[in-house]
Amino acid sequence: MKKMFSILLSTLLLLSPTTAFANSAQTYFQGITPTDVMVSGEEYPLLVHQSPIIVQHENLTFDIQEFPLEHYAEEADYLAYSGKVTAEYTFHNPADYDVRAKLAFPFGQTPDYGYSFNPDTDKRVYAPDAEKYDVLVDGKPIERRVRHTLFYRGEEFKLEKDLPRLMDSYLEDDFWNFDLPVTKYTWEISGIDAEFDAARLGFWWNGDASERKLLLMDQSGGNNSEEKLAVTRWVENGDEIELYVFGKPLEEELEWFSENGAEDTPFDYTLTPVSTETATYEDFVFADWEDNSTVLRHDWYNAVTQNLKNCEWDFGILNSFEYSGNLPADDLLRWYEYEIFIPAGGTIVNTVTAPIYPDANVRYEPPIYTYNYLLSPAKTWADFYAMSIVVRTPYYMTESSGDFSFQNGKDGYYLDYHGLPDGELTFTLSESAKPKAPGDFSVIGPVIMMASGVLIGVIAVKKLMKK
Known part of the structure; x- marks a missing residue:
């Protein structure tokens, strides 16, 4: 037959x-x-x-x-x-x-x-x-x-894009996998002068995307300059700055900078480390999965992983204002x-x-x-x-x-x-x-x-x- x-x-x-x-x-x-x-x-x-x-x-x-x-x-x-x-x-x-x-x-x-x-x-x-x-x-x-x-939401259905996403196995990728290390860095910002009502904090990055990828939560913008990529977010005193690093942990301190969003001028601030947490990518992906148990385990993993892949910029920077979070149920x-x-x-x-x-x-x-x-x-x-x-x-x-x-x-x-x-x-x-x-x-x-x-x-x- x-x-x-x-x-x-x-x-x-x-x-x-x-x-x-x-x-x-x-x-x-x-x-x-x-x-x-x-x-x-x-x-x-x-x-x-x-x-x-x-x-x-x-x-x-x-x-x-x-x-x-x-x-x-x-x-x-x-x-x-x-x-x-x-x-x-x-x-x-x-x-x-x-x-x-x-x-x-x-x-x-x-x-x-x-x-x-x-x-x-x-x-x-x-x-x-x-x-x-x-x-x-x-x-x-x-x-x-x-x-x-x-x-x-709002995207156009395309067969060549959407059909391959319906898989009966876990998405295979050269970078993303269950055992991939994930490090979460948290800092608290303080010391911003009250006159800066549009304070923005960011860092420059030009790392190797095959070694690590970075996700700055609550990102507000980014730009390229001199073969580097800047990612920024709005800040106020007391805000916690969260950065996820997928792959190799950071080997040196980030190149932070500040600017007043209205005038593009720097301001003084203090950035205090709060915590460094480590996990695997499997832990990261399934942190909220139990609350959505109607979604099959491999469907959930594939959706979260594809979501991260879709929002990658140069040098392994993941654009968090395009990232729909580790709970993409709306998407x-x-x-x-x-x-x-x-x-x-x-x-x-x-x-x-x-x-x-x-x-x-x-x-x-x-x-x-x-x-x-x-x-x-x-x-x-x-x-x-x-x-x-x-x-x-x-x-x-x-x-x-x-x-x-x-x-x-x-x-x-x-x-x-x-x-x-x-x-x-x-x-x-x-x-x-x-x-x-x-x-x-x-x-x-x-x-x-x-x-x-x-x-x-x-x-x-x-x-x-x-x-």
Whole structure:
């Protein structure tokens, strides 16, 4: 029996400030060719064969009976929010071999109002909205688990970036590893004259990034000069300056400097060592992991490590105002992971439902809520026969994009297509048919958004068994 593996993508993308849902897309294939020869690409093993899967029909249903609140006092009220989107795919396998598929369905980050604070620990507690809906095959719930990958709020989903982050093992790196030494240096600053109301402290660095990397907490800026890099932070008397050194500990004192932010002039100060603490990188990464036990251990490690790698500057300086901390739960994309089986010549219906947290422009009266759906990625399937879109809502659809002319129905709006429509879908809902717009956007400023980036999609790793 010869085997080959493939990867398919179906994305529904919700991003701030422009909410976007994206349709199914086949992307690339990995595994063994029918001749048992591995064909390697620069980043992934690639196959020259296309997946046989056909989308006979997609039912896309937005069920929006309410808009989310800007704040929920109780977790139960947040979990009771009913806004959801359902993507129902009728997949057909016309080949003469079975297809066993491992799917990953990214369904978004936790919205700003999806957590509360534990008064005892002063840490965030995230509501379990990931458990609200099942993944179905032919109407029956199947086993699934929740996965997490690093995904910054507001960034654009890109297959070549986000798919490799979904790994079943720990991220391997030439520098970052479990046993990497981590040294935390703490100083206290004092003696700053009261007249300096914009005091800034920093140090110059031009070390070897392969030996150590430095993370100055609460960093405010940095610049290059004479083949060195300066990193700075605002300070007041009594502030504790924390510096993490990953790799070899410091071998000599740092080259500190001070400046008044308003005039760029130095000031007198005293920097007193408070403590030097040592640990391993494993200790550092998992310091807060127990409070987020819904995240798999290797998913957590990979997200923290990728986060640090992303914010590295020259000479091994890690930019702390781009670093989201050792608790990147706000910057975690959540995925449903599950398996399906399609026999040779067979057809299945795969249904995935997820909550949706739309962006809101609250400067309108009443506010408007925008939903986008990217259809073009679905062109990468072997074929796409038909699509139906339903927006079940009591609200008014105030506008929609391009040629998407929705028809009014008894419980909302609908349209049908043969094949895959051209262009992307955008529609806006409001409690009023004609919400009043703010007078001058250039004066008022940017749109106010209620929800941060959410990504929804399907990525499948298929095992094709040749008969």
